[in-house]
Amino acid sequence: DGLRLATQLKNMDTLRNTPILMLVDEHETHLMLKGLDLGINDYLVVPIDYNEMTARVKTQIRRKRYQEALKSNYQQSISMAITDPLTGLYNRRYLDAHLTNLVNQSIQNHKPLSMLILDMDHFKQVNDTYGHDVGDEVLKQLSQIIIKSVRSSDLAARIGGEEFVVLLPETNRNAAYDLADRIRANIASTPFTINHPEKEIMKTVSVGVSEINQQGDTPADLVKRADKGLYQAKNSGRNKVL
Numbered sequence: 001d002g003l004r005l006a007t008q009l010k011n012m013d014t015l016r017n018t019p020i021l022m023l024v025d026e027h028e029t030h031l032m033l034k035g036l037d038l039g040i041n042d043y044l045v046v047p048i049d050y051n052e053m054t055a056r057v058k059t060q061i062r063r064k065r066y067q068e069a070l071k072s073n074y075q076q077s078i079s080m081a082i083t084d085p086l087t088g089l090y091n092r093r094y095l096d097a098h099l100t101n102l103v104n105q106s107i108q109n110h111k112p113l114s115m116l117i118l119d120m121d122h123f124k125q126v127n128d129t130y131g132h133d134v135g136d137e138v139l140k141q142l143s144q145i146i147i148k149s150v151r152s153s154d155l156a157a158r159i160g161g162e163e164f165v166v167l168l169p170e171t172n173r174n175a176a177y178d179l180a181d182r183i184r185a186n187i188a189s190t191p192f193t194i195n196h197p198e199k200e201i202m203k204t205v206s207v208g209v210s211e212i213n214q215q216g217d218t219p220a221d222l223v224k225r226a227d228k229g230l231y232q233a234k235n236s237g238r239n240k241v242l
Contacts, residue, residue, distance in 0.1 A: 003035055010039045017211065019060035023048070048065045065127060086136055087143035090157040095165055098155060099219045102167055106212050113212040114176035116166040117226040118146070118183070121204045121238040123162035130201075134194045141192050165226075173211035179239045180207040188239055204239035206230055 005138055009015045022035045022043040032043050033091050039062075042056050052103065082094040104111035122144060127135040139162060146164060155167040168176050191200035208229030210222050234241040 002219055003031070006035065008039055017064070019064050021056060021060065024123055031042060042205060051234055055061070056211035064236075079091065084158040087140055087158050089143050089147070089164070092157065092159040094160060095157040097223075098165065102155070102169060103212060103217065103219045103222060105240050107214055107217065110214065112166065112172040113171050113222070114171045114173055115166040115210050115221075115222050115226045116168070116176060116180050116183075117208045117230045118164045118166070118180075119207075119234070120162040120204045121128075121234075123203075126201070126203070130194060130196050130198075138192045138201070141190075142205075144187055145190065146183065149179065149186065173209060176211065177209050177241060180209050183207070184239065184241055193199055206238050207241040208233060209241060 006022070007012070007022065008022050020039075022032065022040045023046050024035070024043055025030045025044050035160055041060055044053055044056060052232070082090060084091045102113060110232060123135065123138075126138055128224075139158075142162075143158065143164070146166065150168075151231040153169055156214065157165050157167075159165050164208055168179070171179075184205055188202070188204045193200055193204055208226040208231070209231060210225035212222055229242040233242040236242070
């Protein structure tokens with residue numbers, strides 16, 4: 001029957017918010033009340049007046065569109081709060097909020113956790129030579145290489161400028177080093193397409209790697225060791241993983 005159908009529609013994720021109008025006879029007040037209690041949005045008494053039906057349907061459509069617009073704006077606001085607008089990766093705020101939890105989970109569950117800090121070598125030269133628009137193009141392409149290289153369970157974030165972080169749950173330092181070196185080699189061998197007469201440029205990255213120490217390590221310790229590795233990679237000639 002109609003009420004059972006309405007109940008099934010309201011229990012389906014894809015149709016839960018679809019407006020439903022119920023048709024009832026004038027004497028079926030108990031059905032009308034039951035329908036409204038089940039979540040039916042509105043009702044019409046038969047015989048149907050065409051103008052009334054048109055007005056009620058339009059009202060439900062307007063309300064549905066307004067709700068969808070609010071939901072879209074809300075989701076967009078959340079997305080803007082946690083993602084980097086240029087690359088689409090998570091931002092530093094999101095990384096900082098989740099790093100402590102991931103470190104604590106790793107220690108409590110006795111599972112490895114590794115971190116990569118990547119920094120593009122001589123990125124300032126790109127901006128100085130070709131302009132910031134080209135620099136943005138390069139960073140976008142770099143982020144795509146990172147995204148394609150990591151798992152869905154990993155957390156990739158841009159933490160500022162040309163610096164990126166990747167958190168690798170349940171990954172020891174050796175496996176993290178191998179991944180970092182594959183990313184480094186991929187970037188070094190991939191031409192970056194730019195909107196400039198030169199068409200393409202080659203760039204490299206330096207990477208620092210660290211693994212959580214199960215003996216009372218902190219998020220700051222994990223970051224400090226990865227940052228130290230990055231510093232050493234930069235000072236020893238760049239395009240390296242340390």
